[in-house]
Amino acid sequence: MNGLSFRLDATDGAARAGTIETLHGACETPLFMPVGTRAAMKVMTVRDLCDAGAGIVLANAYHLMQRPGADVVRDLGGLHRFMGWDGPLLTDSGGFQVWSLAARREMDADGVTFRSEIDGDRLRLTPESSVAVQEALGADIIMPLDHCIEYPATRGAVAEAVATTVAWARRAVAAQTRDDQALFPIVQGGVHEDLRVECAQALVELDAPGYASGGFSVGEPSETTWQVLAATNEVLPAERPRYVMGVGTPQDFLAAVATGVDMMDCVLPTRNARHKYAHTRRGTLRMRNLEHARDPRPLDERCGCVTCRTHSRGYLRHLSQIDEPLVWTLLAIHNVTFMLDLARSARRAIREGRFAAHRAAVLAELADDAP
Amino acid sequence: MNGLSFRLDATDGAARAGTIETLHGACETPLFMPVGTRAAMKVMTVRDLCDAGAGIVLANAYHLMQRPGADVVRDLGGLHRFMGWDGPLLTDSGGFQVWSLAARREMDADGVTFRSEIDGDRLRLTPESSVAVQEALGADIIMPLDHCIEYPATRGAVAEAVATTVAWARRAVAAQTRDDQALFPIVQGGVHEDLRVECAQALVELDAPGYASGGFSVGEPSETTWQVLAATNEVLPAERPRYVMGVGTPQDFLAAVATGVDMMDCVLPTRNARHKYAHTRRGTLRMRNLEHARDPRPLDERCGCVTCRTHSRGYLRHLSQIDEPLVWTLLAIHNVTFMLDLARSARRAIREGRFAAHRAAVLAELADDAP
Numbered sequence: 001m002n003g004l005s006f007r008l009d010a011t012d013g014a015a016r017a018g019t020i021e022t023l024h025g026a027c028e029t030p031l032f033m034p035v036g037t038r039a040a041m042k043v044m045t046v047r048d049l050c051d052a053g054a055g056i057v058l059a060n061a062y063h064l065m066q067r068p069g070a071d072v073v074r075d076l077g078g079l080h081r082f083m084g085w086d087g088p089l090l091t092d093s094g095g096f097q098v099w100s101l102a103a104r105r106e107m108d109a110d111g112v113t114f115r116s117e118i119d120g121d122r123l124r125l126t127p128e129s130s131v132a133v134q135e136a137l138g139a140d141i142i143m144p145l146d147h148c149i150e151y152p153a154t155r156g157a158v159a160e161a162v163a164t165t166v167a168w169a170r171r172a173v174a175a176q177t178r179d180d181q182a183l184f185p186i187v188q189g190g191v192h193e194d195l196r197v198e199c200a201q202a203l204v205e206l207d208a209p210g211y212a213s214g215g216f217s218v219g220e221p222s223e224t225t226w227q228v229l230a231a232t233n234e235v236l237p238a239e240r241p242r243y244v245m246g247v248g249t250p251q252d253f254l255a256a257v258a259t260g261v262d263m264m265d266c267v268l269p270t271r272n273a274r275h276k277y278a279h280t281r282r283g284t285l286r287m288r289n290l291e292h293a294r295d296p297r298p299l300d301e302r303c304g305c306v307t308c309r310t311h312s313r314g315y316l317r318h319l320s321q322i323d324e325p326l327v328w329t330l331l332a333i334h335n336v337t338f339m340l341d342l343a344r345s346a347r348r349a350i351r352e353g354r355f356a357a358h359r360a361a362v363l364a365e366l367a368d369d370a371p
Numbered sequence: 372m373n374g375l376s377f378r379l380d381a382t383d384g385a386a387r388a389g390t391i392e393t394l395h396g397a398c399e400t401p402l403f404m405p406v407g408t409r410a411a412m413k414v415m416t417v418r419d420l421c422d423a424g425a426g427i428v429l430a431n432a433y434h435l436m437q438r439p440g441a442d443v444v445r446d447l448g449g450l451h452r453f454m455g456w457d458g459p460l461l462t463d464s465g466g467f468q469v470w471s472l473a474a475r476r477e478m479d480a481d482g483v484t485f486r487s488e489i490d491g492d493r494l495r496l497t498p499e500s501s502v503a504v505q506e507a508l509g510a511d512i513i514m515p516l517d518h519c520i521e522y523p524a525t526r527g528a529v530a531e532a533v534a535t536t537v538a539w540a541r542r543a544v545a546a547q548t549r550d551d552q553a554l555f556p557i558v559q560g561g562v563h564e565d566l567r568v569e570c571a572q573a574l575v576e577l578d579a580p581g582y583a584s585g586g587f588s589v590g591e592p593s594e595t596t597w598q599v600l601a602a603t604n605e606v607l608p609a610e611r612p613r614y615v616m617g618v619g620t621p622q623d624f625l626a627a628v629a630t631g632v633d634m635m636d637c638v639l640p641t642r643n644a645r646h647k648y649a650h651t652r653r654g655t656l657r658m659r660n661l662e663h664a665r666d667p668r669p670l671d672e673r674c675g676c677v678t679c680r681t682h683s684r685g686y687l688r689h690l691s692q693i694d695e696p697l698v699w700t701l702l703a704i705h706n707v708t709f710m711l712d713l714a715r716s717a718r719r720a721i722r723e724g725r726f727a728a729h730r731a732a733v734l735a736e737l738a739d740d741a742p
Contacts, residue, residue, distance in 0.1 A: 040690055040697040043414070046681060068664060068689040075665050076685045084681035293439060294446050310417060310455035314447045318439040319411055326411040329700065 003140060004182035004209045006241045006262075010351045014230065014260040017350040020056070020241055022088040022140040023180055024080065027055030029241060029262035030346050032253060032339040033090065034269065038063045039073070039083045042270045043329045044336065046084045051306060052337040053344070056141070057085055058265050061133050062094020062101075066116055066123070070136035078138035089139040090265075092245070093130045095146040095186070096214065107164075111145070127171035135178050143212065144172030146186040151218045158190040166202045173206050182209035184243055190215060191224045193231045200235040211236045212243040213261075217252075226255050233260035250279065250342055250366060254359045257346050269335035274328050276320040279338040282368045285313070287331065292317035305337035374511060375553035375580045377612045377633075381722045385601065385631040388721040391427070391612055393459040393511040394551055395451065398426030400612060400633035401717050403624060403710040404461065405640070409434045410444070410454045413641045414700045415707065417455045422677060423708040424715070427512070428456055429636050432504050433465020433472075437487055437494070441507035449509035460510040461636075463616070464501045466517040466557070467585065478535075482516070498542035506549050514583065515543030517557040522589045529561040533570045544577050553580035555614055561586060562595045564602045571606040582607045583614040584632075588623075597626050604631035621650065621713055621737060625730045628717050640706035645699050647691040650709040653739045656684070658702065663688035676708035 003023045010017040018029045034041060034049065035058045041049060049057060064073060073082045079089055098105055102114035102123075111126030127145050134142040145168050147161040169185040176183060185203040189196035196213075203211060213232055216225050229244065236242055241262045247253065248266020256264055269279065276287040280300040285292070298308035299316065307316075307330040319327035342362070349358035374394045381388040389400040405412060405420065406429045412420060420428060435444060444453045450460055469476055473485035473494075482497030498516045505513040516539050518532040540556040547554060556574040560567035567584075574582060584603055587596050600615065607613055612633045618624065619637020627635055640650065647658040651671040656663070669679035670687065678687075678701040690698035713733070720729035 038689075038693055038695055039686070040695045043696045043700060045677065045697070045700060047677060067693055068685070072665055072685065072689070076667055076683055082683070082686050082689075084686070294443055296447055306416065306418060312447055312453070314439070314443065315410070315453050315455070318409075318443070318453075322409055322438055324409055324411045325414045325696070325699070326416070328696070329414060329416060 001179040002182040002209045003180040006210065006239065008239060010353075012350040012353050012355040013258070014233065015257050015346075015350045015355045016260055016262055017347045018241065018262055020088070020262075022182075024086060024088045024140055027088060028347055030253075030257045030343050030350075031055050031263045032248075032343045033058050033263060033265040034336050034339075035265050035267045036083065037267070038067070039079065042274065042332065044270075044332050048306075048329070048333050049085065049336070052333060053340050054087065054336070055340075056088040056090050056263070057083075058090050058092060059083070059137070059139065060094055060097065061091045061130065061137060062097040062125075064091075064137060065094075065133045066118055070133045074136040074138070080138065088141070090141040091134050091137050091139040091143065093134065093143040093145045094125070095143070096148045096246070098125060098145075099148045099150075107147070127168040128175040131172050131175040131183070135176070135181065139181065141182050141184060141210065143184055143186060144169045146188060146214055148215050148218075149188065149190060151190060151220045153190060155192060155195075158188075158192055158195055162189050162195050162199045166199060169203055169206065173208070184208060184210040184212045186212045186214040186245070187232055188215045189228070191220050191228055193228050196228050196232045197235050200232050204235065204237060208240065210241040210243060212245055214245045216244065217246045222252065222255070226259055229256060229261065230259040248339070250339070251363060253339065253342060254346060254362060257350075258355070258359060269339050270332045273331035273335050276327060276331065278316070278331050279335045281362075281365050283366055287313070287316050287320040287327070289317070299334055300338070303334065303337060303341070305334050307331070307334040372550040373553040373580045374551040377581065377610065379610060381724075383721040383724050383726040384629070385604065386628050386717075386721045386726045387631055387633055388718045389612065389633055391459070391633075393553075395457060395459045395511055398459060399718055401624075401628045401714050401721075402426050402634045403619075403714040404429050404634060404636040405707050405710075406636050406638045407454065408638070409438070410450065413645065413703065415641075415703050419677075419700070419704050420456065420707070421458075423704060424711050425458065425707070426711075427459040427461050427634070428454075429461050429463060430454070430508070430510065431465055431468065432462045432501065432508060433468040433496075435462075435508060436465075436504045437489055441504040445507040445509070451509065459512070461512040462505050462508050462510040462514065464505065464514040464516045465496070466514070467519045467617070469496060469516075470519040470521075478518070498539040499546040502543050502546040502554070506547070506552065510552065512553050512555060512581065515540045515554060515556055517559060517585055519586050519589075520559065520561060522561060522591045524561060526563060526566075529559075529563055529566055533560050533566050537570060537573045540574055540577060544579070555579060555581040555583045557583045557585040557616070558603055559586045560599070562591050562599055564599050567599050567603045568606050571603050575606065575608060579611065581612040581614060583616055585616045587615065588617045593623065593626070597630055600627060600632065601630040619710070621710070622734060624710065624713060625717060625733060628721075629726070629730060640710050641703045644702035644706050647698060647702065649687070649702055650706045652733075652736050654737055658684070658687050658691035658698070660688070670705050671709070674705065674708060674712065676705050678702070678705040
């Protein structure tokens, strides 16, 4: 028992449409997952998330174990109640953050020791302690501690990271004590197709409820990403959901879907909002630009989000120009809705067997660049 | 015609309960007005404002004339459409801001010249141009340019400021060309009861749809404020709403209501939210404090706001500790709801003839300081 089930509803080439059921509700794939790293979205209330139609929301165990502490979240009723989000949740182990954020990390066969980037405290994560943290948090989907590796890296170093990642995934599965959480092992292997395939094959033996691919978007050429991802997906079982971590431009989302990915997450919609950029079907708008100052149109005439229903580009330009904090919220609501709509329309196209044409049309409009 | 009417529904001692009708809807007094200085609340969407039960919302003409410019707001459909707020709006002329923010201001009989605090541009406001700006913005209630004076000031200087304020109020009324905006003259006079009364008497001759008292909360002893305000309110006509500008702690709100004031505004609920303070019936909570870390209770068990319905003190403490921007929104929603609830319960008490006892009970609970 792990509380999760997946049904494949339709395929169209390698692209897939499915349904994930969790103990906190169902959601349809392909799915974009907004990221609330520290148990909060930047900057949306849970009601804004509901309105945007969010399915699964992410948080990060690496950050939450440091502040406020996994025990605090557990004592306050677990992550769902803590965040006030009654829908499905996924926690990342923070493997990626250990490698990218923590100061002076040292890996040994058993785990990783690092200095907190907050206060320099000496912290330790093992595959087992990472599961324990995520069991205290209580998300529906949890991730094992893995060994992320930088790009470029030597083939030898990548192979070693794969071996560690597989060994740690096995230990994570063995360490699980809750029967209501689905642990998704993470495929690593850099840009080496054979190492990715080898890693995936080893992880499939765990008969996990879902699988993730990690270690992308670290500087590798994106064509390589899709090629390696496609090869990985051929090895992963069709009847389990596939999650690619940290992929998130509209173009990348569709490229990943085309390789057979079901779930993606990215901070880009909210980060872009903070920097005053808005996603639209006709490309990205820089809201500070003078051209928007007297524009009465919404950001995207086909968007139904509360920002587009309520405010003009001119208003959003005003708020952007003066750095009024409300603009972050209004653009985050829009950008997240945009990504969720993108996922929904991809899903419809897959079910109707016209994903390739749909993708081409969306990409052409995105490149139109005359919003 | 000015689009505004006021009905006095009940009195209880000097305290009053009434109803203001505007072309954008009615609201009941005593009324707390949230402040969206630059046409945005820090940090609440208009839907958050609706949910909180906001009646009239404020914006500031001094800021909006500089950015984005009154003509931009007018061209985008006026301030209501610009902000996406279909309820009643009030714009302050920015007299207070000219005196407190602008660099190198110079007053002459005709108006005031100052350097913009944004870019050093030379700007000019006269009673007439201030009305023109506010007509372009299009709020339901507008304020004349007045002469705010610092505290302490010599009696001579205060008397001079009163003379200017009265002369400019007359010119503002004469300059109005729209028949759907209510201009409220502003009583000045510092802490001098006789000068306040004299100023009010002169302004009453204008037969305005409402009257304001300005120049408080500038450092004077608060007992003086209420005494001077009470004397002013005796001169102002009972059948017109009375607005005290910039008064906003819960205690001050009730004190002003006791003198016969109907409307108040203050940035305090949102400014406190930014600094991670929460208003409660039992005093103010500093949300960074460790004592809240594992507290599962809402901020205020009797509050119905979305923050209190959704989140624990523990969660809000976590967000406060890490300076997560969402906490500003969640605390602003709560603090504004708190002030609106305070106004509602005061209104009920006045209608039921028990305002003095109600006020004493609220003050006692606020001072309880054991939240």
